[in-house]
Amino acid sequence: MEKNLNRNLIRVQGAGAFIDRVRRRAGQLQKKFFGNFTRSQPMSGFLYWLLIGLSISLAIAACSPTPTKETTTAPKADVELNLVSFSVTKAAYDRIIPKFVEKWRQEHGQTVGFKQSYGASATQALLVVEGREEADVVHLSLAPDVMKIEEAGLINAGWQEEFPDESIVTRSVVAIVTRSGDPKGISTWNDLTKDGIQVITPNPFTSGGGRWNFLALWNAAKQSGADEAKTLDFLTRVYKNAPSLPRSARQATLDFFQQGRGDVLLTYENEVILKESKGQKLSYRVPDVNFSIDNPVAVVDKNADEHKTREVAEAFVRYLYSPEAREEFAKIGYRSVDPNVGPRYPAVSSLATVKDYGGWQKIRREFFDSGALVSRIFRSVSTAT
16 A cells, blocks of 8 residues: 555655646647647636546546555455255354354364245255255255155265254244234134134145145144044135145245235244244234144265365264254244253143154155145145135
């Protein structure tokens, strides 16, 4: 900077020299653009001062310091990690990623850049399988979405055992959100079947949140003592009240809050808590009969090896289990896998898990595969409408 100032001082030293330079430049501009003017045809005062002003501008520009590389070039990442996750985790990663980047830089002297993608869980898994998202790490809404990537040969078998808690890194439950003051009187699962009620819930074929909501509804009916026929009837009546099925949990939330659609929203509890933390008072309930929403994480082995990012990818996933990362997940409403970390959210008296229904392989086969229960319910709803 000092060298630039010295050069500028040399360029403009002496007011007389500067003015002479301006006059000469004005004369050059006159000859170039107005060569037909002669001493007998002097320039107008306006034109003269226009050329003087233009010359001053050019002279000042020539004296301006040249930007250096330090002021124009951002630091380049030494390694880039591609994170693909489901839509509602973004708020947590906005806080977690900078902390990991700084920790890694201090410990390894290496700058980590992040490419991030957020969307409906099933869609995100498909993008990874098809190679349209070359994820090094995936954090998805439910295990079957990770299993799809495993079945495509991108994740090694046994990924559930690679990290703590069977590779479950975040957890939540289903919340029932109503309009302010609950004008339709919706307080239980059964209230979702009332005539004239519009239910907003994501599509279980594209959204992990949609599948969790379906399982919570199925479990609620089963826990009430309903047999399979009555349970099917209950689910059918709920989905008849759904005017549309958004592709993701985030889109369902936007439809309900920003577009004003529906009377009730089924969503992750953490989404509700995050909104309330930002000052938005909501009318909602967390039913005592609920379902544990367990979200897994995995390194995409094939991509991490090809990108030579395995070391940092595994370190990043391990960091997600650290107290500081768990605290960040908990701050935005996730129920920590570690009961000693984060705020205490309302207890749920009856909390079903995937294991209670035979594990994901059985659940996929009975509920979500082509021709299974969800397809049959949707066909019934379509026929009825």
